[in-house]
Amino acid sequence: MENKGLTKVDLIFEKIDSKEVMVKAFKMSSAEIIQSMLDSGLKGRGGAGFPTGLKWKYTAAEKSPEKYIVCNADEGEPGTFKDREILDRASNKVHGGMAIAGKAIGAKKGFVYLRGEYRYLLPKLMIELASFHKMIHEIGFDFSIEYRMGSGAYICGEESALFESIEGKRGEPRNKPPYPTTSGVFEKPTSINNVETLVTAMMIIHHGAQNFIQYGTKDSRGSKVFSVSGDTPTPGIFELELGMTVLQFVNEFGDGDTKAVQVGGASGFCVPRKKFAETIIGFEGVPTGGSMKLFNSSRSMYNVLHNYLDFFTEESCGQCTPCRVGCQQLLKGVEKVKKGEAKSTYLTELVKLADTMKIAAKCGLGQSVGNAFKSIVGNFKEEIIY
């Protein structure tokens, strides 16, 4: 495996002339834009990591007079706050990325689905959107963007639940297939991309795919914005080249006493100290939408796990049984073991339940509860029992 070390990058927040990039994009054909994305190796920055070029290619191939670009700004993963920062500081690039994506797939309309918790950003975003619309219409783009607000439901970050919410319904995930590229919002072909993905796409058009692939590794191209929090002297937003190990990350951000790093939020993985050196942050190791939480030795990993399970129990949409009941039983289960009401071997049963949820849950929420559960129980069993 390649190991690139820790390098700070300035791409997402780099000051650029948006108009210049938009003029360049306007002169490119749909196929050329998509090819740039494919060449860049860009994968979705929301966490799931689907190749952006492929997503655009599939949506472009659909024969439909109506298509949509949706920007997923329902950032809700515990420990993630980079999209808020990007929207606050670089919304022109978010809007620009959407218009470029629109040109690539043949969509004239885009939605930004912004989580309700970030409503305070809206007045500023509306002003910036108005000047953006004016600018791209002068260039000749036939594209417009509308903001839709969420109302405090983590599950609406799941793409099909987000579509349901835009359509005015309960945010319950749909069955897949059909995938959004065929049938997304309003049952029309839709490319749904994370805030950071759209900004990165615009920067790839600006600098060229060849420039972008110099950063990162074969499986994880480019750089990424990390949200760093927990037991660290320097919490905040950092854009880093992909491909570093957890150890290199901890050396930079740790407080000297880091015992575990939760990579990818509540639905991600817990990496214990003994695995810092061998674990690469990226799609070849532990993937992340950006959430990096450091825990030092004063923290109880039982409390961490309990907090996550409590989170999932509340945020499960309740539609499918494996997730609705599974989350509750995992929570009750660890409480029982902690209180001594169940034997420590009961944890093995709970791990089986987490495995069942991974197979049987309808969407990514229920499927990923086991990530944190198994990695915390597996690495910190004593803390869960005693």
Add this chain to the structure above:
Amino acid sequence: MYQVGNFVKKLSNKHGRERESLMPILQAIVQKHNYLTDEAMVEVARELDISAAEVYGTASFYTFLDTQVKGKYIIRVCKTITCSMKGKSDIIHILEDMLKIKVGETTSDKQFSLIETNCIGWCHKAPAILINEMPYTELTPEKVSAIIKDYMHK
């Protein structure tokens, strides 16, 4: 009742009467009146020509679309891991002390509601709260006390 009807009609004129107009309309009602009354939901159902159960079913899915009485200022305290590690309990205590209510309650003058919420995206500046839509971060009990006093005099 008459007034609610007028307000909902105005909102429907602005946001449309399609199913997709439902969320923006409900959000606008909550912004103005803090929560959704039964009357308001029935009016919305009438305007959009859908059943009141559909309106309630949608509203009750979203934690920010409250169907129970809420105060003018809704204080949401983040309880997710980083805020919880960085002193969330102290924030709750000072709020409960000042407002003389427990988590989940509303003051008798209907000025404040105190609730816990999941991650609001300010982990690097924990602990954090939202008062209506405004975030307040890197809180200490002293800071919270000053902020709430400000709101009490608004």
